[in-house]
Amino acid sequence: MNKVPASVWKNPIHFLAFGLGSGAAPWAPGTFGTLAAVIPYFWFQQLSLPWYLLMLVVTTLIGIWLCDRTSKDIGVHDHGGIVWDEFVGFWITMTLAPAGVLWIVIGFVLFRLFDIIKPWPIKWADQKVSGGLGVMLDDVIAGIFAAIVLQCIAFFWL
Template identity: 85%
Template sequence: MNKVPASVWKNPIHFLAFGLGSGAAPWAPGTFGTAAAVIPYLWFQYLALPAYLVMLLITTLIGIWLCERTSKDIGVHDHGGIVWDEFVGFWLTMTLAPSGWEWILAGFVLFRIFDILKPWPIKWADQKVSGGFGIMLDDLLAGIYAAILLQIGAALWF
């Protein structure tokens, strides 16, 4: 893993890109970032679907800019500590998820599995698409895969 730049604690853009500091974890920053994303989700889960989708759009667009800017500033494309993409990927996973901690945990695990294993086209996007959009895209795709499985699980459960 790359060294955490000191700017994470001084620059608000870097602080956000590093998931409010969660990406500065000494190991598994993506997992720590996803865990930190649960906290705002506890509020987001009560949004009506249209508002939730607007939140996803806004946080995705902000994320493209945050990740692009931070990676350029620190000179490392997709530094492991940049975890804003994990935040949005997890929130995408949880779109229309049933309420309850078991579903949050299931969404967390599914998202982490897809984000780590990177089945096609996630790995392709991770390797071929650059810039802030590229940093965000693989996690958005992982979030879509995880959301589909979470919805299948919910349909079978209920």
């Protein structure tokens, strides 16, 4: 695990990239980052689909910039504590998810599984794409995969 730079607590760009500080967790920062992403999701889930999709586009584009800038500033590409990508990946997972805490837990578990296991093309994106786009892309794809599985579970369960 990379040491958490002091700038996380001083630089607002780094603070956001580190998921409002959740990525500074001493172990499993990606899991803590995803857990922190649940809090704003409670508000986001109330948005209509067009507004939710707009939020995803905006947070993804901001994330590419945040992650690129923070990686360059601290000199570590995709530092484990940079978890803005987990925020967005989880929010992608939860697109059109049924309401309820159970579905949040299922979405959380599915996203973490895809993010950790990294089946193709997630692993390819993680290894081959650089910069802020590279930091974000594997989690965006993991979020899409998790969303598809979540929707399948909801279709057959409900």
